[in-house]
Amino acid sequence: MASQAPVTNSIGLALNDYKGAVSTLCAGCGHDAVTGQIVRAFYQRGVDPQRVAKFSGIGCSSKTPAYFLNQAHGINSVHGRMPSVATGALLANRDLIGIGISGDGDTASIGMGQFVHLVRRNVPMIYIIENNGVYGLTKGQFSATADVGSVLKTGVVNDLPPVDLCSLAVELGASFVARSFSGDPKQLAALLEAAIAHRGTAVLDVISPCVTFNNHEGSTKSYTYAKEHEIPLHEIGFVPAYENLEAEYEPGETRVVEMHDGSKITLKKLERDYDPSDRLAALNTLRQTRDEGLFLTGLFYVNPDQEDFTSMLKIHDKPLSRLQEDDLRPGPDVLSAIMQGLV
């Protein structure tokens, strides 16, 4: 057989270079589909995997960072507290490209406090919630995102109102908020590429069915339910900085969001004309569609210019983790001055 040059991306890496260990999740688990799109998006964007840092909490979803980007460091931290670990790491090394994977239990139940404060700080990272409405890894109890009236296989019914992580994020001032569905790979891929281009917290709430515990009739987080009810807000495209946009889109039909690195998110109008830079509109749209029982996906809000936490703190350009004694230990004169002030 004649050997063929492998297909590579802009930095000369093959798709394989973005893969991870073999998944140990249940066959058909929505989370594996998300993993697949993450691999693809990072490959597509030509991100150097060695610059990436992967974060997670605890849960089936939180295991997935082991299944993508083998060449990136990853940390499977403790339950619900990944945001703080990510914050520390990304402050320590501002060159890292952070991606965090969480679950609905990990974020909306135990992790609520840290999630709120991560978003409030606009820590530069992609934050994905693989949302299946249950605690997969502990065998299927309801999480705080389960809808009222949702039924477990055991017959248990959920009475408590769900936390809508997208509304919450928009309310808290997040700079990038989207929802997708692990069964909608095209949209998910585009959103992931956009999230990679975003500087700030990019919240992605991905409905990702748990085939073992929450994929039956009566579940509002099943493949069937999500497929039947998904209403995309717009058709999302991503155009890298080096590509030309003009030719392709008719004005009026497509909104374009220009990202910091020159790339563009294109949002082709579907039923409604939606402006993702209007926070109030986002809140209204989310609330109204929720009240109507609709499952809306898309990019609800984005503000590429919102200051991220690293900039706000005016951190040194060189990562703090690379600074050495010379940079970090003031001279004897400083100590003397301090001591002098105390005499």
Next chain:
Amino acid sequence: MASQAPVTNSIGLALNDYKGAVSTLCAGCGHDAVTGQIVRAFYQRGVDPQRVAKFSGIGCSSKTPAYFLNQAHGINSVHGRMPSVATGALLANRDLIGIGISGDGDTASIGMGQFVHLVRRNVPMIYIIENNGVYGLTKGQFSATADVGSVLKTGVVNDLPPVDLCSLAVELGASFVARSFSGDPKQLAALLEAAIAHRGTAVLDVISPCVTFNNHEGSTKSYTYAKEHEIPLHEIGFVPAYENLEAEYEPGETRVVEMHDGSKITLKKLERDYDPSDRLAALNTLRQTRDEGLFLTGLFYVNPDQEDFTSMLKIHDKPLSRLQEDDLRPGPDVLSAIMQGLV
């Protein structure tokens, strides 16, 4: 001097019977004003103080339950986790009338997770945040409700966006959400009476200036600032069940919310006509006025019919804490049946 019969309320108690220990807060602290209105409201409503349970976390604000209702049990718990303690106690004894006092640090920083889940469960209690934008008890660091650009006496400026606890509560499905100002005793008293009549979580975000650390120019939580910027949404009145309403109000000018116990909240229109039963309107109003930098007070949302947590759990009418062995230990037949199933 001729001895005079003391003035008493509907259950024959004097105002003094609702007082607590002498406050140890700074002279002029906003929290003391809130305490004063709590004493008055419970007196006014003729609540039996021995049926009340007082809860708090940690902070200057959280000390205040010691300063009202001496005849009620109180628990000054741990920082940020009062909601769980209150939940446990109120499930244990459904006859208790629960009131919790927290601070903005206690609720919006360390307590965020528990606050969210308390509200989501609609645990029947009054939940007051004495909001001064700082951690009073630890000497004045910013809390998560401090406004962007707010300045400490030390010159430190807050860069992070504030958490708006009212918006958040409305978003999370709270059944009673109001904001007031410790310098507006009349409104606060009316809201407290309404909160007592409410069955479900009544969230009251009370701007309560810290005279020692956050009452200077540059603070957006000072008396001066709040007085100058307060915009009441409506004029709030409370009409007990046994009083007649009709005579007093002209229709069209006043909205009336009927509470479970037959009492009524009256909301007299001021600048706008506001419907506190419309959650979406509440979110919009809160967001818009916030964006405009206005300090809006009033009853933002109320739904007297929302099921509270005790009802949802279908708990026994007699408090669980009063059930004895007879009620609680099944007979030997039950043990046999269980054992039989295991043979």
Next chain:
Amino acid sequence: MTVTAQSEATLSRREPLVNDFSIEVATVNGSGSQSANNILMRAIFQMGIPVSGKNLFPSNIAGLPTWFTIRANRHGYIARKADSEIVVAMNPETLQADVQKLRPGAVLIYNSDLKVTVSRDDVIVLAVPFGKLATEACPEVKLRKLVTNMVYVGVVAQVLGIDMAEVEAALRKQFKGKEKAVELNLGAVKAGAAWASENVEAEIPYHLERMDATKGKVIIEGNRAAAIGCLFGGCTVVAWYPITPSSSLCENLIGYLSKYRVKDGKASFAVVQAEDELASAGMVVGAGWAGSRAMTATSGPGISLMAEFVGYAYFTEIPGVFFDVQRTGPSTGLPTRTMQGDLFSLHTLSHGDTRHPVLIPGNPREAYEDAMASFDLAERLQTPVFVALDLDLGMNNWMTEPFEYPTKGFDRGKVLDAEALEKVAEFARYQEVDGDGIPYRTLPGTPHPKAAYFTRGSGHDAHARYSERPADYTFIMDRLARKLDTARTLVPQPVIDWRDAAITLLAYGTSDAAVMEARDQLRAQGIETNYVRVRALPFSRDIHDRIAKSARVYVVDQNRDGQMLELLKLDLPASEIGKLHSIRHYDGLPLDAQSVLEGVLERENA
């Protein structure tokens, strides 16, 4: 396909081993083998043979290696045994490793469809055409995978002499009522048995024979037993957050409560799935303060998260029951492996000078009794009480006598109601009254002007008034220490088998089974031992006395640091400490007798 008994030459022809061996099924989780294994175990149990079942499962939901071991033992030994005599290797991933670890003379049952060569000539190999047999037994492709497992039940039953009637009874029990499932699965069992009876030529050196040692006994997991204890212990508030291996404790409890404690649609309990363990601990504290019997169950990570609240409850003297079903390491340690790793943490949890009672059941009966006792104890002592199970006890199958209905009523402790308040001169919440370190309390909502007090940390005087006075502080702290001393007499007392030997084995919890077995082995070697099984912390005085009477004490711990031994060091007079020797086991597997035996002999023969 016929059976090759490659190993016959190397096997000594002797009488088969009767009722004393283990069967191990290697498979993947989520493949439905659990029912098959349960049926096998129950069938043996119904034959009157003592049996235990231990599941070694991975920390995921489906598709990873799992081993289930059934030990049948005529002496009643139920501890894990390091290797098994019969191995059913259903998992191609681990097949070679499973084969490698076979002991000589063992029986290997595997799937002949796998087309692998088994390179051991010292074992008996039964290559079973699982695919073919399952297809015949189950025409429906969708169900076939589950049914395949029943084929090995048939094979194993046939070669070991398990009574088919008992297999059928167990199977009916398992699929209760579902006739179609019974029929289908029974067919598969029979196909397996038929295949074995026709094809197995080798003489199988292991055999099961009817006994009468299980009559009236039940099989139960410790978590379920503890749940039953909570039900009868009058628990009214359950606040929990799911975590392996504790979840099934609360889940079972919820099941029982819903079934037996709802009248006219009204529940005599409240269950909250909290948002995390800080919250579940807080709810227990709140409910205990308000006067109800409240509990939570968690595992190590949850215990760590509860540290602040537990310390708070210690200082404020609020009752509450905290179950810890211990597992190995932190969250991403080995959540599905067992360990007695939290003992130290539990006893000393929280900053400051805090000490807590810990009850340590060693079997399901004790889990049931301790669960009941814990509520009495918590209310009597007005303090958080821990019940420390481990994964092995909580989630594995244990044979036990049926539980006895409690003869003692509830002890609700020193609570003053309105009537009592009327009679006392004063009520001082944190006063020493009876000399036992335990004060009196009132409950919120008590209709009496003397009832109310304000609860806060340790910064109070005897009257619950805020105080920073040094003398008030030491008063409170000393009384709390006295209270813990009182607890020594109230907690479950040690289980002691005293033989006036020089050597004492001291163990606790699930180490019991292995220690009992090891003692017999030691005795067989001429070494008699006393046995002290600690049932709770703080230590009863009797434990001190027994140690004083021993020359050497082997302390058996399922953790790295020898935590029980460390706790003894803290409590014993200095002169006794030199007697203590540590036997530690901490690889995540349940303790086996061999490890104990070696631990003792190593020193005794030195």
Next chain:
Amino acid sequence: MTVTAQSEATLSRREPLVNDFSIEVATVNGSGSQSANNILMRAIFQMGIPVSGKNLFPSNIAGLPTWFTIRANRHGYIARKADSEIVVAMNPETLQADVQKLRPGAVLIYNSDLKVTVSRDDVIVLAVPFGKLATEACPEVKLRKLVTNMVYVGVVAQVLGIDMAEVEAALRKQFKGKEKAVELNLGAVKAGAAWASENVEAEIPYHLERMDATKGKVIIEGNRAAAIGCLFGGCTVVAWYPITPSSSLCENLIGYLSKYRVKDGKASFAVVQAEDELASAGMVVGAGWAGSRAMTATSGPGISLMAEFVGYAYFTEIPGVFFDVQRTGPSTGLPTRTMQGDLFSLHTLSHGDTRHPVLIPGNPREAYEDAMASFDLAERLQTPVFVALDLDLGMNNWMTEPFEYPTKGFDRGKVLDAEALEKVAEFARYQEVDGDGIPYRTLPGTPHPKAAYFTRGSGHDAHARYSERPADYTFIMDRLARKLDTARTLVPQPVIDWRDAAITLLAYGTSDAAVMEARDQLRAQGIETNYVRVRALPFSRDIHDRIAKSARVYVVDQNRDGQMLELLKLDLPASEIGKLHSIRHYDGLPLDAQSVLEGVLERENA
């Protein structure tokens, strides 16, 4: 108003006590007396007399009783002394109690406006017309309250013989630059002094005289000292949550970082005020994992909340520095009182088998050095390292030699960068390589294909691959134990004063001052003692050796349970444990020499 020296008759007329007494100012917090007290203390210090200042303040912001004690002592004793010779009673609330506790012969200064009768005839009473003097000195009503405090400075200075020039210098330092304030306050001081010189007739039996014992020394709080250590230790990520008494550590650090570590508007650090202590711990863990020197500071309740994260960092081997400025009890305990109550918690924090190094500075210089050392140690050992101060050290004023500039460079530990990775055959994150239990690590972002590994709890093999294999688990656990053993040689070594005596005093942290003083007192009674001051956990071998050489060891603990003694029990051979005797002090006040002395004599004289 004239001064009545009611007590003259009862006082023995002897030489005044020189440079050996305490001045206590009783006031309410928030009343601005802090400046006055600082000025008094500094003036004495500038006279070359060893001095220490301890503030006993309540847990609120303003209006509650506060006592500030200045001890001047020519021998350099700086521990708390149980009672004071000069008492300035400014707080009407506590006046009667303050009078009651006066020792015979003491001097009482109080406000004559208060119209109270002082019913002690064995003390010297100076009734000062504060109101009148302050009004004269300060016509502005608004400022008068603050200025009132300066009046007592003048009175005290005058009666004790404090050099007015030094008072003025101290005052100028206090109000640096603010001329108006200097003038106003100086006026009040002078008014007080003038009043005293005119009105005090009694002979004051206490006197201060110039010495030369403070030259070159500085006065500093331990929290500030630790902050300086962090600054020079190269700390880059600070994640904190305010809590008394630790807040000023981070607040000082932020001040220094902003001043000395910003260049061209770019900071070589990041500070986050986290949402709580779980988050601050998580940030430290994340930052340590990513390769920066990260720290947090908290107190007991925060430590409890960090338990899960600290255990996680132990098992994943992530460096991080955790300061615990210890206080008394839980959140609503006595947050403004001191205690060495967390030692046990810190060393064993988290569930499972976890042990952590703890550095224990005994004075500001050590706080500075330990802060620097902690970052080296955390990175060298790849584990969380605690630095345990207490409120007394952290928030009180200590006299010390100026700090020395570090001579040793940073130790960044075993980190493989891209270049190093190029040279090694393989990189296995959790492998034992050098026999010291410490593996090698790589940092996220390292541009090399061999660099990446996946971090998770303890469920991994030497290559950081997920593993549930028993042997992998024990390998990791044993290596971790070995690492802690390595730590014995790396942590700060004990401070030892060896006199070949039979008795050894063993103490740590802020007990040092009281122990030093008590040793002199013992010596005066003919009892010589050795002194071992533990500087860190785990114990260095030298500590074992010294205990072995002693007949009796008195272990001094500022907590109820004798936590240091307990930790020794866990570490020492059984034969040594009988030598240990406990001296415990746990009323929330700093330890005094008398308590130590009594603790020793009680037994020695028994």
